[in-house]
Amino acid sequence: MDNLVDILDSFQPGWRKKEYVENFITILRDKVIPAYSFMDSKIENGRAVFPKEWDQVIYALKEAHFFELFVPPEYGGQKTSEEDIYFAMELLGYSSPGMGIIFVSHGRAIDILAMGTEKQKQEFLPRMAQGHLGAIAITEEKAGSDAGAVELMAKKVDHHYLVNGQKIFISNSGLADVYTVLASTKDIKGPRSLSVLIVESDTPGFTINRLPEKEGLKILPTGKLIFKDSPVPLANMVGNEGMGLLLTLDVIDRGRIHIAGICCGLAYRIFREIYHYAHRRKQFDHPLTSSQDISFQISDMYSKINAARGLCFQALRQFGTPYYRMSSSQAKLFASQMVMDIAAKAQILMGGRGYLKNDLINQLSADARGMEYLEGTSNVQKMIIARELFRMYHKEKNNVD
């Protein structure tokens, strides 16, 4: 991991001297990386259950003030830059991509809450800076890529919404204390009926079930949320009624760059493993790297990781501008395809060992494939990029004509 830390520091000299960074790196090196192969989660009786090492990791991260990075300083967090969070994601991607996703989902829940009322911010954000985790719940059986098709019903009754329905594939299920949930609060159908509600984990009638086991990202608890007449206070709506989809899509733009960072960190880990293996492994009396084909493959891998990182930095620089949506989608599209490609090639370079179920490269490859679905599939990114391009050129045409 030291090389990766040096590379990141070269992009932003001085980053390494920040208070939390050395502690964070030590936790990853000493506690997270050694536990990668066996650290998984299960959902039992509505709660996510981890091996005992998990508690030690979370305790150490709290002590290192890591949770504060995601929360604005006025609410108990720390003053951070977009690069700080991105670097943390690359390091998590290298050490434990599933754990990276836990923090991407947590961060998106915080981004949503940060758009809430002063009372909502005061109530939830300081808790989250202390280590209470959040989740963001959009996906349903009939609403995957098309988030506007969400049907979860929240009907106004006296001082509450009564929520009924289900969400699936929700990261941090049974782990989070605070769920930001996209629900239909109006009698009309379609995207304009959708609003975001804050649902606390102890809400009556709110339960969590397990889903069939995932292929990778084992540490990430991904479950089904079930709501049966669950009362949610009217005051728990974030933003204006009917604006929930727009609000959610805005925060997901930021999530895309974080997923792209996880992809770059994970790709670097795979690259490093295969680089050393190809030097060690001898066939025909020579290391694999003496073959020009293999050394060229390794060069290509490294170049593609840096190309993806370049797109990530472009997006980071465009944060807050009208180009951010397109650039964060481009970064996510390229980085997720890059890591899947590198993982597939690395498995072949490992020979038969790469096909063994518990082999590290096989586990990392399964994590890499999971990157396709998070914060929108590749086709969804292409839809966004095309839409943004049309918007840009339509504007230019109107100015010219």
Ligand SMILES: Cc1cc2nc3c(=O)[nH]c(=O)nc-3n(C[C@H](O)[C@H](O)[C@H](O)COP(=O)(O)OP(=O)(O)OC[C@H]3O[C@@H](n4cnc5c(N)ncnc54)[C@H](O)[C@@H]3O)c2cc1C
């Ligand atoms: C590990 C993991 C964690 C997740 N965490 C969360 C979470 O925390 N919160 C949450 O809300 N959701 C979460 N999800 C769900 C994820 O967001 C969805 O899986 C994703 O949006 C795709 O939806 P879908 O699976 O229903 O696929 P579908 O939307 O059914 O798509 C199937 C395929 O068709 C393609 N496709 C769909 N429509 C079109 C079109 N018009 N044109 C071209 N191609 C199209 C897609 O790209 C995809 O390849 C998670 C999923 C996974 C695997």
